[in-house]
Amino acid sequence: MEIPSSLVTAAWLKQHIDQPDLVVLDASWFMPGSERNAKEEWQQQAIPRARFFDFDTEIKDHASLLPHMLPSAELFAEQVTQLGITNQSKIVVYDSQGIFSAPRVWWMFRAMGHQHVAVLDGGLPAWVQAGGQLSQGEMPISATVDYRANFQPHWLVDADTVNRQLNNYAVTIVDARPKARFNGEQPEPREGVRSGHMPNAQNLPFAKLVVDGHLAKSEKLAQYFEALSLDKTDIDVQLQEQQYIFTCGSGITACILALAAEQTGRTNLAVYDGSWTEWGAETRYPVEC
Template sequence: MKNEYFVSPQWLNEHLHDENVVIVDASAPMPTQSIDYQQLWLEEHIPGAQFFDLDKVANLQTNLPHMLPEPEIFRQAVNKMGISENHLVVIYDQGNMFSAPRAWWTFKVFGAHHIRILEGGLQGWQQSGYSTESGKVARSPEVFNVQFTPEKVCSQAQILAALHNNVPVQFIDARAEERFQAKAPEPRPGLRMGHLPGAKNVPWTALMDNGLYKSVEEITAIFRKQGVNLDQPIITSCGSGMTAAVLVLGLDMIGHKEVKLYDGSWAEWGADDSFPLEK
């Protein structure tokens, strides 16, 4: 096994039929895309991989996209997928690392003990010469004992409180620099342009090199170059809570564990004219 975060296609191929290994396709479209990844999964996936729909295993009582579900909703979904908290869950996406970290974070928040991301995703698997299959995948139901850690999740009210009370916390925004600086419009209609007051910008793509995370040394240097104090608490955000998880994983890799993710992110903050922003 590569380390506590990733597995290689070779490792997964060697352990494909291990009883304790469960493979999950967590591909999700970018806000400018209208791709049905569940249909693509049905047509082609790593053998035994199930589809974890981040937009359906979510809080559907809000109009915000893919918000973290209630613990019971998550538990029911993964029980049906035959996943317990003790399984080794290997998550992949289509290969760009856009959504796999969000699924990693979701499983982690609800108490999964062993989570890995497949390096290179489905593309890396195929490029390594390994076979795929099509059709639905069924596993015997399991019981996932949820241990929810709400302290890893940040709400709009907590952001406002931090701003009003000058709490020593840093906001880090994973959106592209042009959106962060209000030089490019938001892909979701009706949102204001700008960023949280005092936020630093670390675009999620800066941590990537051909769909793989850069080294711990490189990631550390990137955060420091953007003025991030790695000794202070951090709240990450992005457009809708998806790529904010890319930063959470990157920070975890370099040993910074005191991180919250603002789930509503700019989809929530940018929609309300009463909230302060900077450009």
């Protein structure tokens, strides 16, 4: 069995759910302040044999003060091994909101060199609508073979790298936050974080790319990304050469944009992991409204 693309349908998953090398991961996550508990919900209702991937409290950089930062390759490999995942596993990630937090885990695996990973389009609601069975989440037995991560640095950028690229017209910095936050018209939810956006950044709210919990069609996605480059028509940069850096509030919804961009054939993609939580709090980085 092969993963056909980075986005699979509920019908495809139903057809392949019993394949022995398939691993299904529940990557549900809710915004701080929500009364919902993703892990408890997984324990009550999950796609059969789905394992819970906790990128918020477990599979993260525990030394960082920023939320759910990408862990080291060593910690990632250790945690993934405990989930019963091997380098040969074919992985499908979903979340309970449709398309929200699952792309984060897709990006994490791609950043660690795992190619055979996809997001379930429409998430758990699409699975239920397709008549898929449900079960209670259970932790798996650890894999008998250690997982080996192969970190791919081009998938990740830090704040200093972003700062150096603000005036580089071969780089498009795209912010996934809602327009009001991008324009500084709405306060940031985290205390001590300035309002506004990075100079020369462009705004593509992630909600525009999601229709009824599903990622918009590739043709529509392409229109959104092409519109970002309309003011760069004098810059001769081919599609495969243009770099996109995606940012958001804390590195979650930026990954929706990365997944969407990949669906349009764009390949030079990176996520600024610290995102606005870091940038807005560090006064040495410039902000515009």
